[in-house]
Amino acid sequence: MSKATKAFNKVTKLEKDRSNWITWALQEQSNIKELWDALKQDYDAKDPLNKASLQKQLFSLTCTNPAKVGKHLDNLIAIMNELAKHGVTMPDSQFKLAIISSTPGMYQVTIKALVTVYYKAS
Structure with missing residues (x-):
């Protein structure tokens, strides 16, 4: 029931x-x-379309305004949390790709440095 x-x-x-x-x-x-x-x-x-929609949203969001990167990252985290509630686990590597590909160009150097540090610490 x-x-x-x-x-x-x-x-x-x-x-x-x-x-x-x-x-x-x-x-x-x-x-x-x-x-x-x-x-x-x-x-x-039970709705597979909801899961697919969340995954699509995760990889289609982009942030073009450098002043709103924090809000953008919060949105990405919220989507990941929703996916987890639906039983969808996504590897950290895919989440990192979603972050890297969706942030403004001026943050790319910083993000790459953070990823490098993360991999060296792992």
Whole structure:
């Protein structure tokens, strides 16, 4: 039984004759939130298009404004975290390529130096 089904079973059902309207209308909002979160989790976890879309986004984002590199890196990390939630593990080498290929040219020397230092430390 999925989490969504379990959460849905906790929600009081409205009778066809609406005799339990008050109970139904006043039920805990946390049940509704739990149901929504469970539905979202079930849907996201099973949707291969979502995984593919996240991977495409990771490698298609580019940052052309040097002042926004920090925000850009935060976005890349957020995408990696979403992929991990979906069970997609990506090697560090691919993530580094996504970073290197998507940052402004003026950062390329710095990034290459950081990668070199990383490899020497490994």
